[in-house]
Amino acid sequence: MASLAPANPSHAAFDLFVQAKTCVEVRQHFTTLCRQLHIDPKDFRNFYTKLKEKLNYWKAKTLWTKLDKRAAQAVYQQGKACTKNKCLVLGAGPCGLRTAIELALLGAQVVVLEKREEFTRNNVLHLWPFTIYDLRELGAKMFYGKFCSGSLDHISE
Known part of the structure; x- marks a missing residue:
């Protein structure tokens, strides 16, 4: 086989x-x-x-x-909008990672700090439709296959 x-x-x-x-x-x-x-x-x-x-x-x-x-959008100025910026993002949850991606697309040097040792959630995070669309467009489903599967718009373990 x-x-x-x-x-x-x-x-x-x-x-x-x-x-x-x-x-x-x-x-x-x-x-x-x-x-x-x-x-x-x-x-x-x-x-x-x-x-x-x-x-x-x-x-x-x-x-x-x-x-x-996403990077081809005019607002990112071909990754040159924030080239002189160094940014620290606290938390590697959906919002923290989304912020880090946005900053990187703008050209900033980004560091993400996370205190958790595992990427799990005990609670359920509800997402608005525009947030779901945004995260899908950034490839969230690739990293978390159960992303917004089923009838509920949420991320959970």
Whole structure:
């Protein structure tokens, strides 16, 4: 029987990164992915371009398409609107990650701090329709397959 795992090690690392449940796993798989692709994660100005260029994986291409479509909007000024800004985002929940993505699209150097060790929620976070659309357009479903599945518009564990 054929294996369902990708043959390319960087594709496998990307899959593990997307499926990670803890902050430690996210960092581990991210580091592995960067190492395999020979990309410096601290080179924030060129990181996305190099990642997109080197990670030629159909699952990643779906995300690149969504991000590129968003980044092409005039308001982002081709990622040059906030190039001199360094931003700290507290919390890696839906709002914190959304803010970090927005700032990065504007060209800011962004650092996200999170106190939780796992990406789980005991409560249910209700989302407004415009928020659901916005998060879908940024690829949320790729990282959390159960995103707004069923009849309720929410994120939960």
